Amino acid sequence: MTTYTRPITRMTLGLSAVALAAGLGTGTLGSASTAHAEAPSSSNVECSSPSRVFQLRNGGTEIWYASYTGLESAKPKAYAWVKAGTLPKERPGKAIAAHADGKNSVQLIVTDDDGGMRSFSFGKERRTINSGTTLATGSASKPGKYNFDHLASDGNKLYGVNGKALYVMTSVSTTKAPEGFARVEGFNNRPVAMFGNSGPGSFKLAWTDGGGDLHYSSVRNTGTGWKEQSRTAVKDFSTSTSIASPGGNVTLRKSGNTTARTMVDPVDGRGETSTMSKSSAPASGGMSAVPTTCTVELPATKPNTTNEGRAFDYFVAKGYSKVQSAGIVGNLMQESGVDPTRSQEPTGPGRGIAQWSVGDRWDALKTYASSKGKSATSLELQLDFIVHELNTYPAFGKSDLKKATTIERATIVFQNKYEICGDCHQVTRVKYAEQAYDKFA
Structure with a gap:
């Protein structure tokens, strides 16, 4: 992507x-x-x-x-x-x-x-x-x-x-x-x-x-x-x-x-x-x-309100470890800043938090959104769609992601198996993932 x-x-x-x-x-x-x-x-x-x-x-x-x-x-x-x-x-x-x-x-x-x-x-x-x-x-x-x-x-x-x-x-x-x-x-x-x-x-x-x-x-x-x-x-x-x-x-x-x-x-x-x-x-x-x-014993924390924090909490709630969740969020930060309305600039095909491509997976996301009665640009819907793809298509790397025990490994697995990017800026993704872990874990 x-x-x-x-x-x-x-x-x-x-x-x-x-x-x-x-x-x-x-x-x-x-x-x-x-x-x-x-x-x-x-x-x-x-x-x-x-x-x-x-x-x-x-x-x-x-x-x-x-x-x-x-x-x-x-x-x-x-x-x-x-x-x-x-x-x-x-x-x-x-x-x-x-x-x-x-x-x-x-x-x-x-x-x-x-x-x-x-x-x-x-x-x-x-x-x-x-x-x-x-x-x-x-x-x-x-x-x-x-x-x-x-x-x-x-x-x-x-x-x-x-x-x-x-x-x-x-x-x-x-x-x-x-x-x-x-x-x-x-x-x-x-x-x-x-x-x-x-x-x-x-x-x-x-x-x-x-x-x-x-x-x-x-x-x-x-x-x-x-x-x-x-x-x-x-x-x-x-x-x-x-x-x-x-x-x-x-x-x-x-x-x-x-x-x-x-x-x-x-x-x-x-x-x-x-x-x-x-x-x-x-x-x-x-x-x-x-x-x-x-x-x-720290007092109970307030819910995360930023898109990055909400995404991190979402994946933890779905059963991914904090390390694995940080790896996913680090990728989304690099792809879109975790903005569900993001379009690839200036006229590229990427859309949403994971920059799914128009004519391919973005179209699949819109069909999925329609079946759920939700907006395609909803953050929650797009997070649901990531989990849907991970659960449905083994090639997107859920098995390897669930085995990841370090932030770097989790970030790279999601980058290579799910994002399948060209110029990935891997070092940046890992830094974002580390920031997400330190901030939300």
Whole structure:
């Protein structure tokens, strides 16, 4: 089919921190046309246990620990930092990430200058390091691949940054190095602080840049490799090197000689901020919190009112996954901007959201519309017709589409099997699909 090309627009989402205490900066709020009703606050964040935070100190030879309670309340409490254990001076740690939360212990991952990786068990009762296991080694002459400036966990995957390169690690265990290790395409930044974000949505990684701006990143396996898409959430959020998240879109950061707790939503861009006692302030340098301690229950979302959003919701309701629905919508955005009245310019045969050709499938659509007693230029009718064709004609790719597990694959299947376009602008279609997923999923 012919295509209707429109400029790609990257969604820019804002984040505001409502400062409840003097001296805390707030970011510049952007606009976001999303379906979320309101952002996390103390009324819809729940933390299952004390939030445990860890930090390397004294040149990486010591692991320090602090806990925070009531992070979901208006007045959270902090407890003083204490030393939990030491590392050999000949092999100090460089970056640390709290990864897995067990009944009696927390798994910590520590990497070093030689590119090695170790797993440590922190005992909750005694608040000390119980044991450590070497997962990978390196040396000055033959460094390993885990020489990271920053390390973060979302409770499932590990993320590491070396210079401006971002790496993702999967299948992390306590006994061996991660089974998956890959460089992420699309990332070319040098974070000042980095932390996992285990809240709802696809933005599982967050980081700040040299100017103090806060960004959220979505890191996905596209089937052909890992790719990153980031959003600048707020300007002038913090220049601190000490920022962590216990989950639920809650952040903890060093703010002068105190700790600031901020509840944020990377989509809606609103939140609450408060400070805690001076004794709670971490030292300067990377820190990491158990990433799954807090969860957030977002209020019910309002129905999507844009044509893109209505189309996405329609295909999800018809049994397609959110990934597959995004792939379909990305194609329709490229074809017509999801405008059911669109005609191919200037005098081409394409019509409707999928640019069906006059004299062929557009005529079939008009016959279908007549049988249903609906207008051929109705969005709902055209969405029905897409499902009708997918269900009726196997060649249009329903089977392959239902097997797609990545946005890129779903987009390409619908492009090649259903749209059957000439100059497809595949990269643009995938970008539109990713935007649709981030906005509506």
